[in-house]
Amino acid sequence: MVSKLGPVTDYPWDEGSATGVGSHPGEDGRPPLKTVFDELPVPYLPELPGRGVGADLIGRTASLLVELPVEVQPSGWRFSDRPGRDFKRARDHLLRDLDLLEEESQGYAGAFKIQICGPWTLAGAIELRYGDKTLADKGAVRDLVDSLADGLAAHVADVRKRVPGAELIVQIDEPGLPGVLAGMVPTASGFGRIAAVEAQVAAERLGRVLSVADFPIVHCCAPQVPFSVLGTAGARGISLDASLLRRADEDHIGEAIEAGTAFLLGVVPGVDSRLPAPNVAAKPAVELWRRLGFRPEDLARQVVLTPRCGLAGASPGYAKAALIRCREAARVLREDPEAE
Template sequence: MNDYPWGEATATGVGSYPGEDHLEALRVAFGELSMPYLPELPARGVGADMIGRGAALLVELPVEVQPSGWRVTDRPGRDAKRARDHLIRDLDGLEEAAQGYEGPLKIQACGPWTLAGAVELRHGDKVLSDAGAVRDLTESLAEGLARHVEDVRRRVPGARLVVQIDEPGLPGVLAGTVPTASGFGRLRPVEPVIAGERLGTVISAIAPSAPPSGTQAWLAARSEEASGETDSGVFPIVHCCAPRTPFDLLRTAGARGFSVDMSLLRSRDEDAIGEAIEAGVALFLGVVPGTDARLPDVGVIAKPAIELWRRLGFDPAGLARQVVLTPACGLAGASPRHAKAALAACREAARVLREDPGE
């Protein structure tokens, strides 16, 4: 039985990709992966990275790049237009690359807390410093991301969408380690309940029926959708390539999957991960370096995921369904050759999870 929008032995990318040729990046994503994704190409300049793409999704919250970074303004500036142009160009390329495609497709967007820690208010402090501004940004992002999802669904009607919310800044938000705009201080920590509520606002905008645990409600909603009932059919996951990922908070917010760098997991994380797996939450495990390095044998790449599954005591037969392999993080810092090889290595290592999960 397949409980997820993907099949067994699945691999995908995280987000960024090297170079400036978005069509080539898409060709690699569709050619090397069982779950292709929409790459981000930061090398193209302002507006093409994770924060710029998040800025491009904001609705009725104009922003522009200042010397210190993105800032809320009275009207959209040329950098916001450039970010939007990058996104539209990428979507046009996706539509071309995905002609006739049916299957899982992952897209990703910056989460509200990481975006709030990067964008400044008009007077220069970060959005994160103002609870009301965080609320406004969250609602703007939620509306923009919902529109983005519908656009992708229209362009690739055969896709089973996995939407990844990127929150590498969330642990710092919770710990109170995000620097002020001046860099001389630190912003106050955000209460976990508030953090979960804001993240949940974005997730519920794209997946209204998102159950806080497991996938059974999602499966039921998919059945309702097939019979004419309303549901987004989106499978939301949250990516955090930073230590101290708050797994319980992500589940409470409605995430149906966690995307993490395998090397950053600690023994203290395993109880929360085990509870999530038991509830049906998917794991997207980063097992291949995101920068140029010698890639080990695929059996070695797959081994940490297999060992984690064994330590937690789960049935090996479920490993290849519930675990998706990815690079450790984005590939923007890699050479194109390594980036392509890394995705191929994830694909081959994912097959090991299915073929010999007990060894």
């Protein structure tokens, strides 16, 4: 295949970089925060869902919503009339993590990543006051998107104040987006499915949230990543599990690379496993790049290596080792992109 030259694009990281997806095991935020700053070219704010209600992906992001308080019901998160105990717990978890971040990041300058749940995954998870899912009500979705964009803007400003040297990357987690587009999200009763959302509408709503960030990326660890929707929405990077990629995806990936989109490829298992050697972990990225015909010297700049998904289900020791292995594998991309 003829070598392709994509547009020159500035990325907030250096060549041969690695990072994590977001979640970590345990309940104490200080050890994982120390790990990501000590071991990774692109550190990030760890999430600890093991702490319980409010530390999960949905509750943590819902605590950012403006004038849309939430509470926990037996069926899960639901909008409420006023902020209560569950909302306060979620907010306290986040503020505690931000205080630790401010302490740990003293003097840091460089790429730094934060993560929130995306609007479509959030809309498929939070119920309205009368019990149906937000996704089933177009007006409620619009209100949720506006509230999330405003809340994210405030969150970004807070993080920049606490870490003034950061080149901020905002990761929007959308594991539920493929199901939203395919009409596979169950109704609150579980007996039906909510109608599929049109791709253009999905891109517009997601784009409203992405527009708040200088360098937004979208993480989708589900099969059948909707590359065209993410591109239309304005994602500067796409984070995914490399083991789930299909040959049918490669035309979309090639188009995205030519457009300057960065790829954060998950190449290391997210649960305790035997870790592959650095060159083996790097191989999916190297082979994908080679098949698509792009210049080897661009690989380490446009691709960042990560675990395949979050590390919440791993042991603390494995989580640290997995991140180190991603860093070592990313070095392979920089030093010898043609390595077998």
